[in-house]
Amino acid sequence: MRNRAFTKHYYIMLLPGFVWLFLISIIPIFGVVIAFQDFNPGQGFFKSEWIGLENFRYMFSLNDTRTIFFNTIFIAVMKIVGNLMIPLVFAIMLNELRLMAAKRWIQTIVYLPHFLSWVILSGILLDIFSYTGPVNVLLHTFGIDPVLFFARADLFPFIVVGSDVWKEFGFNTIIYLAALTGINPSLYEAASIDGATRLRRIWHVTLPGLRATIVLLSVLSLGNVLNAGFDQIFNLYNPLLYSTGDIIDTWVYREGLLNMQYGLATAVGLLKSIVSFIMIIVSYMLASKFANYRIF
Amino acid sequence: MSKKYVFTVMAALLVLLSACSNKGSEGNVANTPPASTNGGAEIADPFGKYEETITLTYGKEVDPTDKSLPAGDTPEDNQYSRYVKENLNIDTKVSWQAATGTNYNQKVNLAVSSNDLPDALVVKDTQLRAMVKAGQLEDLTEAFEQYASPAIKNFMEKTNGVSNEAVTFDGKMYAIPSIQVQSDGVHQMWIRKDWLDKLGLEPPKTMDDLEKVAKAFVEQDPDGNGQKDTIAIAGQQNGARLYANALESTNNTFGLDPIFGAYKSHPGYWLKDDAGNPVYGSILPETKEALAKLRDLYANGLIDKEIGIRKSAYEPVVNGKAGIFFAPWWMGYGPLPDAIKNDPQANWQAYLLPLDADGQFNAHMGAPSTLFVVVRKGYEHPEAAIKMLNLLVRDESKFDISVPVGHYPLRVPMSYTDESEYSAKALQDILAGTKKPEDYTDPGYKLLAADIQNVKKVKKEPYDNMDIQYWDPQADTGVWSRMYSLLVGSSALQQDYNKVYSVLYSQTKTMESRWSNLKKLEDETFLKIIMGAAPIDDFDKFVSDWKNQGGDKITEEVKDYMK
Numbered sequence: 041m042r043n044r045a046f047t048k049h050y051y052i053m054l055l056p057g058f059v060w061l062f063l064i065s066i067i068p069i070f071g072v073v074i075a076f077q078d079f080n081p082g083q084g085f086f087k088s089e090w091i092g093l094e095n096f097r098y099m100f101s102l103n104d105t106r107t108i109f110f111n112t113i114f115i116a117v118m119k120i121v122g123n124l125m126i127p128l129v130f131a132i133m134l135n136e137l138r139l140m141a142a143k144r145w146i147q148t149i150v151y152l153p154h155f156l157s158w159v160i161l162s163g164i165l166l167d168i169f170s171y172t173g174p175v176n177v178l179l180h181t182f183g184i185d186p187v188l189f190f191a192r193a194d195l196f197p198f199i200v201v202g203s204d205v206w207k208e209f210g211f212n213t214i215i216y217l218a219a220l221t222g223i224n225p226s227l228y229e230a231a232s233i234d235g236a237t238r239l240r241r242i243w244h245v246t247l248p249g250l251r252a253t254i255v256l257l258s259v260l261s262l263g264n265v266l267n268a269g270f271d272q273i274f275n276l277y278n279p280l281l282y283s284t285g286d287i288i289d290t291w292v293y294r295e296g297l298l299n300m301q302y303g304l305a306t307a308v309g310l311l312k313s314i315v316s317f318i319m320i321i322v323s324y325m326l327a328s329k330f331a332n333y334r335i336f
Numbered sequence: 337m338s339k340k341y342v343f344t345v346m347a348a349l350l351v352l353l354s355a356c357s358n359k360g361s362e363g364n365v366a367n368t369p370p371a372s373t374n375g376g377a378e379i380a381d382p383f384g385k386y387e388e389t390i391t392l393t394y395g396k397e398v399d400p401t402d403k404s405l406p407a408g409d410t411p412e413d414n415q416y417s418r419y420v421k422e423n424l425n426i427d428t429k430v431s432w433q434a435a436t437g438t439n440y441n442q443k444v445n446l447a448v449s450s451n452d453l454p455d456a457l458v459v460k461d462t463q464l465r466a467m468v469k470a471g472q473l474e475d476l477t478e479a480f481e482q483y484a485s486p487a488i489k490n491f492m493e494k495t496n497g498v499s500n501e502a503v504t505f506d507g508k509m510y511a512i513p514s515i516q517v518q519s520d521g522v523h524q525m526w527i528r529k530d531w532l533d534k535l536g537l538e539p540p541k542t543m544d545d546l547e548k549v550a551k552a553f554v555e556q557d558p559d560g561n562g563q564k565d566t567i568a569i570a571g572q573q574n575g576a577r578l579y580a581n582a583l584e585s586t587n588n589t590f591g592l593d594p595i596f597g598a599y600k601s602h603p604g605y606w607l608k609d610d611a612g613n614p615v616y617g618s619i620l621p622e623t624k625e626a627l628a629k630l631r632d633l634y635a636n637g638l639i640d641k642e643i644g645i646r647k648s649a650y651e652p653v654v655n656g657k658a659g660i661f662f663a664p665w666w667m668g669y670g671p672l673p674d675a676i677k678n679d680p681q682a683n684w685q686a687y688l689l690p691l692d693a694d695g696q697f698n699a700h701m702g703a704p705s706t707l708f709v710v711v712r713k714g715y716e717h718p719e720a721a722i723k724m725l726n727l728l729v730r731d732e733s734k735f736d737i738s739v740p741v742g743h744y745p746l747r748v749p750m751s752y753t754d755e756s757e758y759s760a761k762a763l764q765d766i767l768a769g770t771k772k773p774e775d776y777t778d779p780g781y782k783l784l785a786a787d788i789q790n791v792k793k794v795k796k797e798p799y800d801n802m803d804i805q806y807w808d809p810q811a812d813t814g815v816w817s818r819m820y821s822l823l824v825g826s827s828a829l830q831q832d833y834n835k836v837y838s839v840l841y842s843q844t845k846t847m848e849s850r851w852s853n854l855k856k857l858e859d860e861t862f863l864k865i866i867m868g869a870a871p872i873d874d875f876d877k878f879v880s881d882w883k884n885q886g887g888d889k890i891t892e893e894v895k896d897y898m899k
Binding site for chain 2: 084098102166171298
């Protein structure tokens, strides 16, 4: 507040973002009324028949509902854990490299997949894991019978999580590397003078130095616990994989857009939003408590 | 201070935006000018050219693999749209286009749910119902009465009112139905006859024969490349249907319909039991039997391992890796042109096989109308869409079909339901010299005159042998596609076979909300049983789930409908 003219600029710069937020995110919120209606597009939000909680009643009577919530949470939690742990380990290993040039190269290469869209990457994955694809050729050389990966509901969540972590870990590594540069080098010097080995230094200097970042990232990712990655799964799955791979977003897409079950799809989407909202509030409270992270 | 400032701006924005959106929706509601006042004033001429150019916007389905358009032409502006412009003075504009199949359906659904429709569209039965319910469609009763050409009315009559009933709601006609050839709904066995000959086999008549042939196709290296890499029975691709059902009863390529038929099973269809009550085909013991057999075939590697997973079911056929697939008569239009491009010896022939235990071929028949041309409520020229269809039916035989006729704006198939069998028979008789072109006078068989003229361009002697070496596809690919489809694909349909019709080809009230869940249950269970991911006895669980989750109620509604 010291320099009012200066802060004003900031607010003006924020303005386009706010306009966007309004158009894309705030205004459509009123669409949730569809969840309580037998929505008829010809009559719109205001005149469609009001049916109260009927859509929710049907939703809870469906076996699908439990399945998709379970699948979503299962896949999302595994992704969150994988995307926190693997980049951490990788960042620490990369940090220990002495050759700066090699470090830079590796860093760049591993984060390239982040920029590929799932539409492209899914096509590649489907080929790699196809019945005659390279993975099965490799298995064959070890004398293992080919596996039809995309017919195996039991393996699908792991393919999804594995490929997502592979795609994203390079990007997340950068956050940890940034935090690593913030650790005072004199701490390492002091530790090595005290006779600490490399592993000891990692354990007693590096990890404590990263603690705040780790806590912050994991707490903030709580808000994503119901986002299991629509575009990834949508491009990979098929009816055989519904039992373990169908998530809230793909289900809502099929019901709402392909089968025109507007009310039901909105009801499920609304439930998801409510749970996500609670998660975000909780994560914000935890973040402000443990990592001293505050927005307001 | 500054916080307050921001809130003021935000509040102002909110007011502004909601004002805008209000205006938008009001505009839509108010946009209902008096319907077709010029209909009565001008003389109703089915082919009348508008004095002033009128514009018609529509959504278009585009096949992304289609490369037939000459340079400079677009899906919006091509020989067909120009033809419409010249003859009717209708300027057709594509408001949006989407890839064939799911993409297009989704786009239509979006247009319906956002109430943002182009002037005219081609839609499916479920979409038509949703649009009628939403009150989005123009009543075409009068326009059809006045403007539909005699040919179209004639086609409609030949369906015994079935097509008319499909588009009539509360006595008003809300769409122009397609009138499809019945052969679109008959799925036959297409088989590599050159492979059969090479291995000294006959076309398989029964399920046992089919199993033997399939085994030979997998194990005896029919393509002769020294590797065991052939697929006996090809299957549908990811997202496609295992079998045609009552709601989408035609044109199921690469499904397994005839195998179900061989067990007198018709999943997805509403059949009559012995007492005359409706039953759903998917929950009958015959279907379990068929599934058990399919599971067996799959386990023995005789059905494509990647059934239901493959991105493109065409691929193994085009690459010459598959020996058998099931599809309707028109395979000469695709995938066979590409298949013979890769391997000119690929001798695909069609048979009404396999037969059931009584030696009969059972085919579930399609609805005569599965596609519908609808006009947005409030469009000033509802008759324009009808005129375009009139023109299509009258002049289809004149078109150069090296650009597929699907590029004709708002094209839906329109013909006598027996057109393909009739044409096949006629062409055979012409080739055999027993009939003359003059013998065929009914202009309703709109393409026949051109077919008779063209057939010898691509068919080489001997005229009664349909093997691929007696054809000349290079002479004219467009003509070859049609002739091969008719003479190979439709010839078999002249013989007697058991035609099974569904009691109902559309949705009941409860189906509107419950069907998608039941359908998903069915698709998932059946595919899992076939691929061995679930035990065959899951079928029984499926039956009871299906009944409990709305199936019984729907069956009651179908019963009411039959009365």
